[in-house]
Amino acid sequence: MLNPGPTVAEILASHESGSGAPTSTAARVADAIAARGDDGTWITPVPREQLVAAAAEIExxxxxxxxxxxxxxxGVKDSIDVAGWPTTLACPDFAYVATETAxxxxxxxxxxxxxxxxxNLDQFATGLNGTRTPYPVPRSVFGGDLISGGSSSxxxxxxxxxxxxxxxxTDTAGSGRVPAxxxxxxxxxxxxxxxxxxGLVPACKSLDCLTLMASRIEDLDRVFEVIAAPDPEDPWSRARGPRYRGERIRMGLPPESELEFFGDDAFRVAHLGIRERLGRRGFDTTTTTLRPFLDAGELLYxxxxxxxxxxxxxxxxxEKPESILPVIREIFTSGYQFNAVDVFRAQQRLQELxxxxxxxxxxxxxxxxxxxxTTFTVDQVEADPIRTNTMLGHYTHFGNLLDLTAVAVPMGTAADGRPVSAMVFGPAQSDDTVLAAAARMLDEPRPVEAHMDVRLAQKERR
Structure with missing residues (x-):
């Protein structure tokens, strides 16, 4: 079951006050990883001695x-380079030791x-289920042999x-949102x-983006202030959009007839219950269609x-087809069927959408x-890997194709104990508004001026 540890804010407060220290935090983390054993969470954890030494250097x-x-x-997904550490993409024969850090x-x-x-990740960041790895297959913290989701499992x-x-x-087609x-x-x-x-080994370079996972919106805000920056070496780099200033948020809700739960009545009931509560949380809700989003999503695969x-x-x-998992090899080779006409036809259709x-x-x-x-067990995915993976991406595949920003928001559990999540999405560079909506759904306080300089925020706390 979910057992979140201390938040970014709590760790900072502890370190700054002296009641804790990076070295003691490092020891706690190393012990927690060791206690779980090789459960499919990490491919290459930093050894305990090195981790504590790195923390001492920071001190x-x-x-x-x-x-x-x-x-x-x-932690860093193993498709992103960190100098001196292997980047494997969950394929040992592909692995190399990075010489530069992303x-x-x-x-x-x-x-x-x-x-x-x-x-750990689905091999070559290809998949949404978390089972496509030569390392131990991770399971969801909610048990019941539930998949962890991928590719950022x-x-x-x-x-x-x-x-x-x-x-x-990372998230190309839902790889950050689905496992979250x-x-x-x-x-x-x-x-x-x-x-x-x-410094990211791309899956689909025109669609890839780095993502953040945390237990609170506040932590996302703090980390984003540090990690976000224009990069002249990244041809897709751009500046963030306007900050949310407290305006009423107009929230579109697709009609129930356009929602797909694949026969999962428990998930249908849970999501409709979430929708009923949104109006009471200060949103201006209105009905909107999901059809063009889903049409775009179908183009992806x-x-x-x-x-x-x-x-x-x-x-x-x-060169090494046998080094690639069969299901990944099948997906890769399917790409050879398309020609230049197919590419232009799809691009034109996408532009229409x-x-x-x-x-x-x-x-x-x-x-x-x-x-x-809906959700699946590991056995269900392994029995029908392509169809179940497509179902997992039903609401996420269109995100990068349509240049959206999106966040998966945990909203409790269904009647049978499985985790329920709602996704909030908006147009490119509306990130702050999307995060504001997510925080309100979680009843998490988020000041309108949440993005003041981090150093100034820390100075004010002291």
Whole structure:
């Protein structure tokens, strides 16, 4: 069951006051990881002695206690480079030791954050279920042999287990939001380009983005202030949009007839109950259609974007096909069926849908849907890996195709104890409004001026 550990704010307060220290936090984290054993959360955790030594180095930095993330531990999905550590993408034959650290991760390290290790994932970041790995298959913290979700499976578990308060992961088609939903935490896919993707081994480079996972919106805010920055080396880089200033949030709710729960009545009842409560939380709710979003989502794996994975992995597929899991190999090879005409046809169709969706934002600010329509056990996924994976991405596949920002919000459990999550999404660069809506759904206080400089915030606390 979900057992979140201390938050970023709590760890900072402890370290700054002297009631705790980065070295003691490092020892606690290492002990927590060791106690679980090889459960599929981590691929390469930092050994205990090295972790404590790294924490001691942070303690000795000049002005250490003023660092925005002083001694806060975090994990990194194993498709993102950290110098001196292997990047495996859950494929041992593909693995290499990184010589440079991804700029986004480096910003965290410079801010005093403590790197704990590399987390498990669906191989080559291809999948939403968490079972596509040669390492131990992780399970959801909610038990019942429930899948962890993927591809950022280990990242979600590390947060849900309370081992670290946040993780850096990725989301191309739902890889951050789906495992967050299945483990009862917050998973935020910012607008593409707000966090540099340099140093990420791409799945689909035109769609990839780095994401954050945590147990609270407050933690996302703190980490985002550090990690977000324009990067001239990232061709998709762009500035964040306007801050939320307390305006009424116009929330679109698709009609029940457009929602798909795949026969899962417990999830249907749970989500409709969430919708009933939204009006009482200060939102201006209105009915809106989900159809153009779903039409865009169908393009992702039925269209030529699957071939984009071959740009990065085509040579490896040709040279070492036996090193790739069969289900991943099947997905990769399916990309060869598309030609240039297919690409242009799909791009034109997507642009039509983007225009339709773009007009919708004149009437609404955000949309709320289920993050998941249903869940599966590990055995169910392994018995039907492609169909179950498609169902898991029903509400997430369209996110990056339509240039949206989205956050998975934990909303309790269904009647049978499975985790229920709602997804809030909005247009690109409306990130602050989307996070404000998510915080309100969680009854989490979030000041309108939540994004003041982190160092100023820490100074005011002292």
């Amino acid at each position: 000795c930095r000049p002005g250490a206690r003023t660092l925005p993330l002083y001694g806060v531990p975090f 700029p986004a991760v480096q910003r965290l390290l410079d801010a005093g954050a403590l790197f704990v290790g590399k987390t 280990g990242s979600a578990l590390a947060v849900a287990l309370g081992q670290v308060p946040f993780c850096v992961a 939903a299945l483990n009862g935490i917050v998973g935020w896919k910012p607008s593409r380009g707000l966090i540099s993707t340099v 039925q269209g030529p974007w699957v071939a984009e994975r071959l740009v990065e992995f085509g040579d490896f597929l040709a 983007r225009a339709v969706v773009g007009r919708m934002w004149a009437e609404i600010d955000v949309v709320v849907v289920p993050t998941l329509g």
